[in-house]
Amino acid sequence: MSLDLPPVAPSVTAELVQGLTPRLRKRLDAGIAKLAGRPSVRDGDTVRIAVDDDTHLELHAPGGIVTGAEAIRCGCLLAPDCLHRAAAASAAPIADPDSTSDPGSGSIPDAADAPLSVDPASTRPAAEPEAATPEQCAAAQAMYGAAAAVLEAGTDGAGAVLQAELLRAAHTARISGLPRGAASAVSVVTQLRAARGVDPAYRLTDLAAALREVLGTAHRLPRSTGPELAALRGTSRQPYVPDGSLRLYGLFSEPVLTATGYAGAVTWTVDAQGRLHTLSDVAPGGSGRAVGAADRAVRIGDTALTHRELSRAGLAVSGATVSPTGRLGAGAGVRAVRASGATWHEAPLDRLWTPPVAEQVSRALTGGDGLLFLDVTLTGTVREAAGDCLLADCEGLALRLAAAHDHPALPYRDNLRLLAATPGTRLRVVARLEPSAVPRALLLATDHPRDPGAHLDLGLDRLQHADLPAPAMPPAGPPAVLDEAPLHLLRRRVHQAASAGRRVLAFPGDSAADGRRLSRYGLACAGDLLDELHAAAADRSRDVFGRLVPADVNRFARAWLAAAHYTEEVDRALCAAAWGADPAPPPSL
Known part of the structure; x- marks a missing residue:
């Protein structure tokens, strides 16, 4: 996409696409492609696009985000229910409703990729475990249905209309108190746009992981209670609690460049007790921002240290506030001044390698x-x-x-x-x-x-x-070939379905050989999941007149989710075994 468009709230895109007639919905993807080649001009908070010689489209984004459908205006005869407004909203980046109002950190977290904190109040013992509300169950069902439709179609078939349905489900989930599911659904749409736009940053594994997250969360939520329910709901903002005075030592900095359109830098620090803390500067942007953010001043207190400098220096912070994941707050009451740092071989940093x-x-x-x-x-x-x-x-x-x-x-x-x-x-x-x-x-x-x-x-x-020093030893020969468990036979089908949809697994073929090979390595469950995945993809019945009835989308989504969850947990177990570590207990599905 060549247009420099401001981010648009998911609810705005869903509303504009829903307002189109069936005939215009069929033309929406072509309209997006046509709009990408039109000239545009940015004037402050307004972006103007010349649709043709006589028609102009305007996107008004006070604060940098389009938050209402009325902020997208078109001069054509079919406005306001025209194709141009929906195409512009569908072509623009997806805005995070919480991205501009995080007073604690001054950064934009990616809720779909980062561990979600649990509200401490939700984990207190209660006489009766809390269950999901009817509104949340309905939102989870809608989210599951929209994600299953995307999985059915694959990236080529999941155009702007299916994306808008998933964005609508994400908006419903957010206002129902399900920020984790909403963030996951938005991440799926972002990955779909990257795949369809041939974005070099797109990774099929990221799309499969996002689909697994949204389907798994929606599947488990209606039957969950207590702490599990709180974790599945997630939190839209991480709570920050006072932590007094901190003496921090810079550890390292890393650039952030995500497929969801955010970029910046994160600096990791260590306090005197060896606890890790982070300061981040992440906002909508591309690779230029990821490279340049390291030379921006750290947004905490009155310090003028950049992220690059802080990774080798230190900070003395008073009135510090810290989130459960170690992110440092940047509120008005926080004070910070530069202090001396420490090398990796000095205390307290050397404790991390112990x-x-x-x-x-x-x-x-x-x-x-x-x-x-x-x-x-x-x-x-x-x-x-x-x-x-x-x-x-x-x-x-x-x-x-x-x-x-x-x-x-x-x-x-x-x-x-x-x-x-x-x-x-x-x-x-x-x-x-x-x-x-x-x-x-x-x-x-x-x-x-x-x-x-x-x-x-x-x-x-x-x-x-x-x-670089002189080589201390000759290069080693090629590593020995490992006789690995053939889990890739199942993982490949999971990724194929996420990319090309159900039909790619419905073609006639012999999957029995793959199932037998999995069984020989003791992965009989993987073989059963592979057989069910192929059976669900090929399951098409006919009515009394011999016509094909619509495929059972829910059966295929359940089979795919089971296979994706299984491969993830086996990967974790194999990883733990490779390092000689204790495997993590798998969460219930």
């Missing part, structure tokens, strides 16, 4: 921040489908360290390529666990190869050849 690796992995798999603090020795490279990654020895484990982000504007990939040329180098690193059947993590930061008192943020700093 726990055994298996213990860190267990914590990451049970809903922690996902960070791993490792001492490694580089041994070479290994080629994967997504590109080369580093091989390293970590307490006897053959660890794979991959780039945290593939966008060319971020230097992750270039830095890994340089580090790969120095086998034998001993490094202290910060990485994020990536569940896999082999020990694998995304490399975020590392201490300097020549200066142990300094560190490099691999998403922001660029290594130079002069920074």
